[in-house]
Amino acid sequence: MKFYEIFKQKLNEAGYKLTTQRRVVFEVIGANEGKHFSPEEIYDIVKIDHPEIGLATVYRTLKLFEKIGIIYRLNFNDGCSRFEMSHLDDESHRHHHLVCIECGKILEVKIDSLQALESFVEKEYSFDIQNHTLKFYGLCSDCKKRRNKCKMETTES
Amino acid sequence: MKFYEIFKQKLNEAGYKLTTQRRVVFEVIGANEGKHFSPEEIYDIVKIDHPEIGLATVYRTLKLFEKIGIIYRLNFNDGCSRFEMSHLDDESHRHHHLVCIECGKILEVKIDSLQALESFVEKEYSFDIQNHTLKFYGLCSDCKKRRNKCKMETTES
DNA sequence: TCTTATTTGATTTTTATTATCAACAAGAGT
DNA sequence: ACTCTTGTTGATAATAAAAATCAAATAAGA
Numbered sequence: 001m002k003f004y005e006i007f008k009q010k011l012n013e014a015g016y017k018l019t020t021q022r023r024v025v026f027e028v029i030g031a032n033e034g035k036h037f038s039p040e041e042i043y044d045i046v047k048i049d050h051p052e053i054g055l056a057t058v059y060r061t062l063k064l065f066e067k068i069g070i071i072y073r074l075n076f077n078d079g080c081s082r083f084e085m086s087h088l089d090d091e092s093h094r095h096h097h098l099v100c101i102e103c104g105k106i107l108e109v110k111i112d113s114l115q116a117l118e119s120f121v122e123k124e125y126s127f128d129i130q131n132h133t134l135k136f137y138g139l140c141s142d143c144k145k146r147r148n149k150c151k152m153e154t155t156e157s
Numbered sequence: 158m159k160f161y162e163i164f165k166q167k168l169n170e171a172g173y174k175l176t177t178q179r180r181v182v183f184e185v186i187g188a189n190e191g192k193h194f195s196p197e198e199i200y201d202i203v204k205i206d207h208p209e210i211g212l213a214t215v216y217r218t219l220k221l222f223e224k225i226g227i228i229y230r231l232n233f234n235d236g237c238s239r240f241e242m243s244h245l246d247d248e249s250h251r252h253h254h255l256v257c258i259e260c261g262k263i264l265e266v267k268i269d270s271l272q273a274l275e276s277f278v279e280k281e282y283s284f285d286i287q288n289h290t291l292k293f294y295g296l297c298s299d300c301k302k303r304r305n306k307c308k309m310e311t312t313e314s
Numbered sequence: 315t316c317t318t319a320t321t322t323g324a325t326t327t328t329t330a331t332t333a334t335c336a337a338c339a340a341g342a343g344t
Numbered sequence: 345a346c347t348c349t350t351g352t353t354g355a356t357a358a359t360a361a362a363a364a365t366c367a368a369a370t371a372a373g374a
Binding site for chain 2: 073081098100107113117118121124125126127129130134138139141144
């Protein structure tokens with residue numbers, strides 16, 4: 001597996017040891033592409049095969065992974081941080097998030113195309129862009145249907 | 158003052174009373190355009206003229222203002238929420254944030270222009286976009302200069 | 315294998331935010 | 345203006361995510 005090698009290399013380059021705990025947390029996140037797990041959720045999955053690993057270690061590991069660029073910290077204002085693989089090396093993985101304001105579901109949009117905007121900002125503000133986050137808030141297709149249905153039902157009577 | 162009237166109207170429409178506490182918090186945020194205050198910071202300013210107002214009220218008020226669309230909740234991963242006026246009625250106020258990963262400074266970019274991207278997402282994902290947030294992470298011009306200076310100094314010897 | 319600095323687990327501590335509840339005040343109706 | 349009702353507030357306690365602590369365990373280079 002290619003990405004695991006990159007992970008080991010990044011740890012090494014930054015001067016950190018490869019421990020069982022770090023490998024396990026990495027695997028849990030890696031096996032759940034498209035999900036956005038909280039520390040507690042990751043801990044719950046880790047516990048299944050490794051009940052000896054503590055929650056504090058999960059927090060520490062996530063913080064470390066974020067620092068060395070293995071994962072991203074996401075914030076959907078639900079009271080905790082959430083995480084996903086960074087894939088900084090792979091342009092094809094870049095995406096944005098659609099947050100449904102009704103059901104809270106989070107979808108991924110597999111496009112980037114902020115090139116024009118980034119170029120403008122870099123020139124105009126003399127700002128070196130290294131990364132960006134873009135979130136759209138609105139109604140997912142399910143909640144849109146549900147709302148229309150409710151509207152129809154109330155009009156019927 | 159026009160915006161204050163909109164504020165009163167929004168409170169009223171949503172069925173909330175106009176209290177001194179709410180007016181004061183509104184004024185503090187309104188008088189600090191371009192800043193991104195945390196609840197504690199707002200509380201500290203509020204206290205100057207109104208020491209009788211409690212921190213819990215500031216938290217409650219901010220939550221309420223967010224709900225009725227008076228303010229936005231921002232998250233810069235510094236351990237607390239931060240707030241700014243929403244200006245949803247005024248297109249000219251729409252902006253994005255530049256976050257310096259070195260000094261943490263936050264700049265505002267007074268452009269929007271995500272129209273093309275939004276149209277694509279709305280069609281492709283059948284998602285009703287009602288709002289968005291866009292943050293660019295990188296180096297501000299000051300930190301860029303500082304880094305170059307450090308590089309020169311180490312090369313000199 | 316041995317050695318040492320790093321890492322971990324269990325626990326406590328910190329801190330942002332929310333809940334609680336009696337006292338209070340805004341605003342509709344008179 | 346006065347009253348009444350219900351929403352609101354202040355002080356405080358409660359909650360919960362995340363960080364700090366520290367002795368014991370372990371990765372990885374010698």
